[in-house]
Amino acid sequence: MAPAPPPPPSISSLYRVVSPALRWGGSGRGWTTFAYSTSYAHNPSCKASPARPGDTEDVCGRPLGLQFNIRTGDLYIADAYHGLLKVGPAGGEAKVVAAKADGGAFTFVNGVDIDQSTGDVYFTDSSTSYTRRHNTDIMTNRDASGRLMKYDARGKRVIVLKDALPYPNGVAVSTDRTHVVVAHTGPCQLFRFFIKGPRAGTYELTISGVTQKEATGLRLTGRRSMERR
Known part of the structure; x- marks a missing residue:
């Protein structure tokens, strides 16, 4: 049986602007991956280290802004290199919308x-x-x-x-x-x-x-x- 998807994001959750976008799950869970770009998911060098060298950000992405649509739960991500991205309430791979x-x-x-x-x-x-x-x-x-x-x-x-x-x-x-x-x-x-x-x-x-x-x-x-x- 496939694991249940994570719950939709709540206003009380804390999200961090790094590549990938992380969500704070409290002291018990710490930071967990919430969203990531297509290139991050399919490029091994992007996942080699959380403190990725800056010279790979043009490939792996660099999210600088996050904002939720409160009604839909969608998270919009302003990525310096990939453009405007969007991911649903359950997180996962963010898609480029512009x-x-x-x-x-x-x-x-x-x-x-x-x-x-x-x-x-x-x-x-x-x-x-x-x-x-x-x-x-x-x-x-x-x-x-x-x-x-x-x-x-x-x-x-x-x-x-x-x-x-x-x-x-x-x-x-x-x-x-x-x-x-x-x-x-x-x-x-x-x-x-x-x-x-x-x-x-x-x-x-x-x-x-x-x-x-x-x-x-x-x-x-x-x-x-x-x-x-």
């Missing part, structure tokens, strides 16, 4: 968040010129080729919302779902892109002068306040 936009392949997929009402996924491609391994070159060369994108869950297509961005990193959908906040690591600023209402399509500066650590990622708390992380 790997390019406007005819060009993603180079450095980074942050991800979900509009829990529509299921649409917002994510960033930090640069179209430099990969994650060469992320410091983005700042050194003042690269501004990053993009903010939306994965239309119903239409299963990617829409570029804003391009020519300097190192867009973390993203967070506002609790009233009127805009998406984007953290820019290079200039150390937070912007917001309005997705509905009279200002839809507007991209404006919200906070300037944050540290590089603060501008790496962010999330919105249940109290409608912004928490930098």
Whole structure:
């Protein structure tokens, strides 16, 4: 008899952004594999060590962002090299749902968040010129080729919302779902892109002068306040 599948993920579970994606099962179980990419599953070098050398991440993948669709239990994974991936509530092999936009392949997929009402996924491609391994070159060369994108869950297509961005990193959908906040690591600023209402399509500066650590990622708390992380 085949073993029963693991239970669907719960809000109380803790997930870790490494390759593969791990789930914390408490002090008794520790970290266990929850999701992995196709290349990780079929390439022996990817599973040789949990502390895999960085020079194999372009093959094995490097997940940088995780976000659950609360209604479906699907986990969306922003993988720096493989694009936007999705795995079901039971975990297992994650499938690529988007790997390019406007005819060009993603180079450095980074942050991800979900509009829990529509299921649409917002994510960033930090640069179209430099990969994650060469992320410091983005700042050194003042690269501004990053993009903010939306994965239309119903239409299963990617829409570029804003391009020519300097190192867009973390993203967070506002609790009233009127805009998406984007953290820019290079200039150390937070912007917001309005997705509905009279200002839809507007991209404006919200906070300037944050540290590089603060501008790496962010999330919105249940109290409608912004928490930098």
